[in-house]
Every structure is written in structure tokens, then in C-alpha cells.
Amino acid sequence: MRILVIGSGGREHALCWNLAQSEKCDKLFALPGNPGISEVAECVDGVSVEDIDEIVAKAKSLEINLVVVGPEVPLTLGLVDALEGAGIKAFGPKKNAAVLEGSKAFSKELMKKYNIPTAKYEVFTDAELAKEYVKKEGAPIVIKADGLAAGKGVIVAKELSEALNAIDSMMKDGAFGKAGASVVIEEFMEGEEASLLAFTDGETIVPMIPSQDHKRVFDNDEGPNTGGMGTYAPAPVMTMERIKEAEEKILKPTIAAMKKEGRTYKGCLYAGLMVTEDGLKVVEFNARFGDPETQVVLPLLDGDLAEIMLSCVDENLKNVKVEWKKGAAVCVVMASKGYPGAYEKGKEIFGLAEAKNKGHLIFHAGTKKVENKIVTNGGRVLNVTDTGADIREARNKAYEGVSLIKFKGAFTRSDIAHRALERK
Numbered sequence: 001m002r003i004l005v006i007g008s009g010g011r012e013h014a015l016c017w018n019l020a021q022s023e024k025c026d027k028l029f030a031l032p033g034n035p036g037i038s039e040v041a042e043c044v045d046g047v048s049v050e051d052i053d054e055i056v057a058k059a060k061s062l063e064i065n066l067v068v069v070g071p072e073v074p075l076t077l078g079l080v081d082a083l084e085g086a087g088i089k090a091f092g093p094k095k096n097a098a099v100l101e102g103s104k105a106f107s108k109e110l111m112k113k114y115n116i117p118t119a120k121y122e123v124f125t126d127a128e129l130a131k132e133y134v135k136k137e138g139a140p141i142v143i144k145a146d147g148l149a150a151g152k153g154v155i156v157a158k159e160l161s162e163a164l165n166a167i168d169s170m171m172k173d174g175a176f177g178k179a180g181a182s183v184v185i186e187e188f189m190e191g192e193e194a195s196l197l198a199f200t201d202g203e204t205i206v207p208m209i210p211s212q213d214h215k216r217v218f219d220n221d222e223g224p225n226t227g228g229m230g231t232y233a234p235a236p237v238m239t240m241e242r243i244k245e246a247e248e249k250i251l252k253p254t255i256a257a258m259k260k261e262g263r264t265y266k267g268c269l270y271a272g273l274m275v276t277e278d279g280l281k282v283v284e285f286n287a288r289f290g291d292p293e294t295q296v297v298l299p300l301l302d303g304d305l306a307e308i309m310l311s312c313v314d315e316n317l318k319n320v321k322v323e324w325k326k327g328a329a330v331c332v333v334m335a336s337k338g339y340p341g342a343y344e345k346g347k348e349i350f351g352l353a354e355a356k357n358k359g360h361l362i363f364h365a366g367t368k369k370v371e372n373k374i375v376t377n378g379g380r381v382l383n384v385t386d387t388g389a390d391i392r393e394a395r396n397k398a399y400e401g402v403s404l405i406k407f408k409g410a411f412t413r414s415d416i417a418h419r420a421l422e423r424k
């Protein structure tokens, strides 16, 4: 097969790294890709991941057999529909199913209708009514912009004043543009979070190995939310019993509900879960692989990713073997000073070759090649990943990898995987 991966981050690098090893993959392309991806795939420049028509035209001219869509925005814009319309297979949900991530109001209503456990909520399009509700419910409370906001449209308000300010900034000041015109206000859930991704062909679901992200920017979960500062897998909080519970009470009912609603969901379903005293509850659904969850999940996959993806598209996932390796994986994000706020770009990165030669998996998240040098080009720059016999070994190796790489303004969290280690 000739495979094209859409996207340019660490998640897409991990996807390409894995797909490049597939026996089913004859030739791999990435659009637009990045300097790390260019080591395993041919990068297609000059087309935006949001330009649906151009992507379809490129996929046709490159005679692609399977397109794998990384980010959510092209999914919510209907890229899979357009590719299928042109006779090209694509891994990912269609537009009417990607709405599960694209609209929090939609996903909350679906969960309510089908009794899928999640936090109590109300949706508001009027700021004054929203504020009245918040005053009635009290803090802590969670305010979420309805639409896509790159993981930043969620305020977990500890105080009432913070909640009221969040409503004003989303609904009156337009801090998240159209995404904040309507807001979801949720009950605060107490517990430990975990990410459970699953392959699905619209009928069968196969959960991946559970992982845990670290969303706050600083150690001890302090500072603002980010896209994710590091991950590990497997997450011990997700015991076999809890994985079963997630399968039976969340994943299967959600896929069945989507089908019943005429929105058959195929691809990767990402369930962000909270392990509460009353059992598992959904924090959010994403319509794509997690970033940086993918970076720790795929190195533990014992199976052919291209074959699994194709079986999701062709609706015969139940006939394909999906297994997981023993051991663990840890990913530490190296970010640019200032992230998730403003940060500088263009800083030269040193030590990449040495780290790679020593066996560390270095997924590029925000890098660029300028005159044969690799420089920083994003807030999250590199995802240093290692596997090991257990979380401790994988984590020690990943931080060794980090110590070999230098760029101006680089920072990491120093406590990735602490929850797993504190358990033992």
C-alpha cells in the first residue's frame, strides 16, 4: 500500500515511525510532515492540512491507497468524506461522526441520551443565564468552550469569581472566537485521569493500552493546561477490571449510539476518563489519536498498524489481531520557554543524532529544517520516548535521552509518570 499521513506533530511522527515498519506499507508520505518524519516518509510540502480539496488532489496524484488523518480539524471539516468520495480509503471518522470531538455540547447530549457516565452539565448560549447557573451550583465548577480550542478552552474554576470571569472571556470577549459562543458548564469531577484510545470499525471496538497524559505545564500538576507535557503507558490506574468497565459502559455504548444516530464512527476513538469514586466517567471524547499518548501507545503495539487501520476502514476489525508488548513506555515533552503562552522559535537543536544513535525514540513535534540545521518551530518541540521493562526503567531512559538534547529555552516536566511510580 501507498500510505499518506496528514499532520506535522509528534503524534504523526509516531504514526509514521510505526507505519514505516509495516509489511503492508510499500511507500509512505506525510503532508506536511516535519524534519523527523522526513527520515521515514516522503514529506509533501505546500498544502495546508485544512485544504480538503488540495489534499484529495495530492492523494490522487500520489496514487495513495490509504490516508491516515492525524489532527481533528481536517476530520471535522470532512476530509474523510471527501477522500471516500474520490475513491480513496481513509482512516478516521467522517464529518458527522467527528462532531463527537468538534462539539462538546453534542457529545454531552449523546452521553445523556444513552446513559454513558459523564459529569452533570448544562449548555448555555446566553452569558447571563450561564452566570446565574454557576452562582446556583457554586465552585469548584468547570467551564468549557463548546467548539475546538486546541485543548485550551477549558477552565477548571476553583473559585466562583474565576468561573464568572471565564464565562465573560469566552462569551463576551470572544477569547476562543466562535468556539466560545456556546459554553458547557460541568460538575467538577474528583479523581485520577486516564486516556483510553480504541480502534473501531463502527461496530467492533478494540481498546489500546491505557495511558496517562500530564496536561499542566509544571511539576506537581501546577500552572496552566497544555496540549500535554508527557505520557506513559500502561497506566496502572486502569486495571483490567477498569478497562472492561470502560469497554462495556463507555466505548461499546458510544459506538453503538453513534451508529444508531446515523453517524457510524470509524477510526480511533479517544476517551478521556476520570476514575471517580462512582466509577469511570468520560471527561471528553476526541475523534483522533491522542498527542502525546500515541507516542507511548504505538511503541507497545504488537501488530501491524497498517493492517489494523485498513481493517477499521473495511469493517473487519474483528478478524485482525491486536496485541500489546510487555513492558512500558514513557514520553517526555521538551518544550520552548513560555509555552503554553508566547514563546520564541528558530533556536538550533543540538544532540539529536547522538540521542537517536543511543536508541532513544525522538519524535519531532515542532521543528523545522533551516540550512541543514534543525531548529525549534513550536511550543512543544520534541517528544523523547523510551520503552523499558517497567515504567521506572522507561522513564529513566527517557530522561537520559532528554539530557543529551539541548536548545535555548528548553524545558520539561521532571515528574512524568510520578503517579505510576508512587503507586509501587
Ligand code: AMP
Binding pocket: 119, 142, 144, 151, 154, 156, 186, 187, 188, 189, 190, 193, 215, 225, 272, 283, 284
Ligand atoms: P477537556 O479538554 O474536556 O479534556 O478538559 C481539559 C482538562 O480539564 C481535563 O483533562 C481535566 O483535567 C480537566 N477537566 C475537564 N472537565 C473536568 C471536570 N468535569 N471535572 C474535573 N476536571 C475536568
Ligand code: GLY
Binding pocket: 151, 213, 227, 228, 286, 289, 290, 291, 292, 293
Ligand atoms: N493529549 C491530549 C489530547 O490529545 O487531546
